[in-house]
Amino acid sequence: WAVHKCWMPCYFLLLFHGPQCWIWFLIPLVFLACDRLIMAENRDKQIVLKSAELARSKVIKLQFGIPPGFVYQAGMYVHLCCDQINSEEWHPFTLTSCPEENCLSVAIRAPDDLDWCSALRRKLVEEPVERMSEGAVKAGPGTKIIYKPYIATRLEVLEAEEAGAEPQLFEGSQMFYARPTEASVADKDGKPSQNLKSKDADKKKDANSNLRKVALGEAPGPDDESTNLTHSDTIQSLEDFLRPVIPADCIRLRVDGPHGAPSELVWKHKVVMLVGAGIGVTPFASILKSLQFQLKAQNSLRSRSKGDPAAPATNTNNHSAARDLLNWEACQHVHFYWLCRNQEEFFWFHDMLVDAVQGPGKDRIEVNLFQTAETEIKEVKRIHESFKQFMGRPNWKRIFPKLAEQYPGETIGTFLCGPQALRGELQRAAFAVHSSDQNGSKFNVHAENF
Numbered sequence: 001w002a003v004h005k006c007w008m009p010c011y012f013l014l015l016f017h018g019p020q021c022w023i024w025f026l027i028p029l030v031f032l033a034c035d036r037l038i039m040a041e042n043r044d045k046q047i048v049l050k051s052a053e054l055a056r057s058k059v060i061k062l063q064f065g066i067p068p069g070f071v072y073q074a075g076m077y078v079h080l081c082c083d084q085i086n087s088e089e090w091h092p093f094t095l096t097s098c099p100e101e102n103c104l105s106v107a108i109r110a111p112d113d114l115d116w117c118s119a120l121r122r123k124l125v126e127e128p129v130e131r132m133s134e135g136a137v138k139a140g141p142g143t144k145i146i147y148k149p150y151i152a153t154r155l156e157v158l159e160a161e162e163a164g165a166e167p168q169l170f171e172g173s174q175m176f177y178a179r180p181t182e183a184s185v186a187d188k189d190g191k192p193s194q195n196l197k198s199k200d201a202d203k204k205k206d207a208n209s210n211l212r213k214v215a216l217g218e219a220p221g222p223d224d225e226s227t228n229l230t231h232s233d234t235i236q237s238l239e240d241f242l243r244p245v246i247p248a249d250c251i252r253l254r255v256d257g258p259h260g261a262p263s264e265l266v267w268k269h270k271v272v273m274l275v276g277a278g279i280g281v282t283p284f285a286s287i288l289k290s291l292q293f294q295l296k297a298q299n300s301l302r303s304r305s306k307g308d309p310a311a312p313a314t315n316t317n318n319h320s321a322a323r324d325l326l327n328w329e330a331c332q333h334v335h336f337y338w339l340c341r342n343q344e345e346f347f348w349f350h351d352m353l354v355d356a357v358q359g360p361g362k363d364r365i366e367v368n369l370f371q372t373a374e375t376e377i378k379e380v381k382r383i384h385e386s387f388k389q390f391m392g393r394p395n396w397k398r399i400f401p402k403l404a405e406q407y408p409g410e411t412i413g414t415f416l417c418g419p420q421a422l423r424g425e426l427q428r429a430a431f432a433v434h435s436s437d438q439n440g441s442k443f444n445v446h447a448e449n450f
Contacts, residue, residue: 043079043254050063053142062108064104071258077261085120094283095282097289107279107348144184145180148179149178273443276336276338289352334364336353371389400429404439408441411444412442414443423447426443430442
């Protein structure tokens, strides 16, 4: 990261490399300045963490509240920054949530060899568990940390809590932070086995309750701990209440986005192939979720249009939008291929995939799982009866002609999120089908690589 930041002094030194150098740098520098100004405005958007969960193979799942004005589509990505790690370091992550949900979520692969990601894993999951258990418990797969908003304006928070409401994030407020309050630690099988609570948060809540009375000029009761405070302690605590110091376990996250991705084009095709490699499954998790929500809404509208009073209501109040949803024909056939080294990785989105093959889209979605690492047969387990499981890498030269024969004359949207080498394999397989002009079918390959 430090080497990457050296571009600024290098540019400065190049300006003195030749007498006319500034002429060639002027236009690029103007574009760079404009980009930095726009970026600075976009990257000031705050986001509040709700939970952090450690999955298998050191993948962390984060869930956030939706910032005001944040509008996105399935398959888009965002840049995230954690001020407690590096306030200038941003990393892109695809959203695993869909627009129909009331939260944002991402899944981040965080092994030890990835500096920033592993630091985020330790900061959000491992350190809170160690702090709550005083070092007696370590976080393992299945551990989940619950975060609550931490607002500097303590008085507003307390009044909201007393009214039974949760403080909402709004532009210009001081609610930048999230603080771990609870942890659910799992056993070796990934099942919850122990619940932990933050002792500091409980103490701070009790202290704030007493200090609020002092701040508002109310007399504390005889049983209040504030009556036992010395004058100096009361003054110091009152100053902390009015001008609070942010606790060390608070987390401040910022988001830049959403940004467009090739996966957005999935809704333009009736037949689609979704190919994910490892953590590259994330955009397709969002797409499959969104497909389920849209099919549920479509089925509900059709039932209501037939006069079924038992049909659930939908959020589609606009007649034009309802008509478009009724006539919606995208993604009639979805062939999903997920390539992972071991079976543990398939459990990252196991529940989501089960919902996909058992929900309203069960007749549209086909799930194919490929385990590419060398494994003993006795260690291979049946993940779900509706999934097709394979050992080894997919034979695209067989899969593409089979799909072309199955959907004659159709333009099949092929979407990849994975390494560059896999993109080449898909393009060569698509080119072979086009060259043979098999049944008039075509494959449009859209890829995002990591």
